[in-house]
Amino acid sequence: MNKHNKATPLVTVDEQSADPIKEPIILQDDQLLESNSDDVDEPSSVILPQQDLKVGPDLAQATIDRLATLPELEYELERNNVAKSLNNMSVRSLDKLVKKARNELKFKISESLVVDVEPYAEPITDIAIVAEQIYQILYDHIACTDAVKVAVTLWILMTWVIPAAHILPIAWINAPEKRCGKSTLLKLMSRMSKRSLSTSNITGPALFRCIEAYKPTLFIDEVDTFLNDNEGLRGVLNAGHSRDSSGITRCFGDDHQLVTFNVYSAKAISGIGKIPNTLIDRSISLTLRRKMKNESKKRVRDLPVDITNKIQSQLARWTNDNMAAVKEAKPVLPPYINDRAQDNWEILLKIAMILGDDWLEKAHNACIEISGIESDEPSLNEQLLADIRTVFNLYGTNRLLSRDLLTGLCRDPEMNWSTLNQGKRITARQIAKILGGFRISSKDIRAHDLRGNEVRGKGYDLSDFQDTFSRYLS
Structure with missing residues (x-):
């Protein structure tokens, strides 16, 4: 061993001073769970x-x-x-x-779109007092007949007892011209009805989703601007009239899953002019008139919110205490009106029966007056039948070619058939389609044309109309 490779002397280690080699700590399962956390x-x-x-x-x-x-x-x-x-x-x-x-x-x-009112603290022992207050508010703000004020009062109460109703008539607020208070009445009704939700325009899909989600009393303004051309919206409004036919089925989602929506709810609509006949049948017509220059009416914005809030609270309490009584009421329906009108007025007459004899009498009178006005207005199909009968009488014949019947209908400007299609006259195909609903169809006939010449062609025989005339024009 050379001098550079000297052996290193061994160092004696003091066993007591040396750090002992630590054995690994083995934790139990429960200790592992407790220690497996961070900050x-x-x-x-x-x-x-x-x-x-x-x-x-x-x-x-x-x-x-x-x-x-x-x-x-x-x-x-x-x-x-x-x-x-x-x-x-x-x-x-x-x-x-x-x-x-x-x-x-x-x-x-968006739950705040509709508000549930806290029921009044004390029982409502005389609901007729609340009804009279609603009637007076309508009198102070709206120019209309007494029958309309009675119907609107009962309709507002109806929105609070929907579980007691089988049919929910649409409140159709209409007027012949602008500035008759349609929007004003709609606003007043919304301030006293249950879970009110107002809109001036809405699509069919938005409507049925809205009704399904919120169960509101829906107020739709200016329906004359969009309803007639919106078949989807009309379908939803029609379906929501009766509890038995309140479901509509639509394809929903990316996978087009069929989903049924319940659209049974109270609805009020307003606008100028007519609405489709299917909606007229499901509505109570509330026709307004423009106030006279010497006639004074209050502004809705000046009506204190506390007053209408209290009315809502009182109606909420009365509903809780009297729902069963309204449901079990059996009023006598006026025999002078048709079956659909009786259906529409039944729930209003039930409520009037609970209000007392005075209100029941006023409700009967309003029902007959309003329903009578509605029945005086023939439908488009009925008007066509009446005018066809007139054309047969004018020509003094029992047979008419289709083209001659069309000419006769469009010759008289008061019949409106010359401008039916946005300024254009009705077509022979449209006439055939309407008459087909009455099981009347054209056939090959021999007749005299308007010049007196004998001709052959497609046309109508008066004898095929007699049963229909008796059923629908008598």
Whole structure:
């Protein structure tokens, strides 16, 4: 061994001073659970669950609720990873659940659209006093007949007892011209009805979703500007008239799932001119008139909110205490009106019966007056039948070619058939379609034309109309 490779002397270690070698600490299972925590307030799994863990329903729902609040771009960036973390859920399923959560969130945010009133603290021992107050408010603000004020008062009370009604008549507020108080009456009614929701324009899909979500009393203004050309909206309004036919089925969602919506609710509509005949049959016509120059009416904005709020509160309490009595009431329906009018007025007469004999008598008179006015106005089909009979009489014949019948209908400007189609005259095809509903059809006939010449062609025989004339024009 050379001098550079000297052996290192051994150092004696003091056993007492040396640090002992520590054995590894083995924790029990329960100790592992207790120690597996950190100082973060919320576990990261609440934000994005770990992919290797089984996610439970509560955590999954919390994640979906969070996603529902994200802007569209942020959601698109996260959806794939989140779907994998939720037990490898499909992205399509996640989209459906997030969409449902968003709809529920929108509903919660917009719950203030309709307001539930706190019932009055004391029982309402005489509801007729409240009804008289509503009547007086209508008298102070609206120019209309007594029958209209009675009908509107009863209709407002109807909105609070809908479970007692089988038919909910539409309140059709109409007038021949502008500035007759239609919007004013609509506003007054909304301030005293239950769960009022007002709109000046609405689509069919928005309407049935709104009714399903909020169960409101719906007030639609200016229907003359959009209703006649909106078949979907008319269908929803028609369906919501009767409890037995209150469901409408629509395709819903990306997978076109069939969903049924319940559209049974109270509705008031206003506008100038006529509405479709199917809606007229389901409505009570509330015709207003322009006030005279020497006639003074109050402004709705000057009506204290406390007054109408108290009326709503009193009606809410009265409803809670008297729903069964209204439902069991059996008023005698006027025999002078048709079956549909009786259906429309039944719930109003039930309420009038609870109000007392005076109100029941006023309700009967209003029913006959308003329904009588409605029945004086023939439908388009009935008017066509009457004018066809007139044409046969004018020509003094029992047979008419289709073209000659058309000429006769359009010759008289008072019959309106020359301008039926937006300024253009009615067509032979339209006449045939309407008459087909009465089981009357054209056939090959021999007749005399308007010049007296004998001709052959498609036409109508007067004898085919006799049964229809007797049933519909008598």
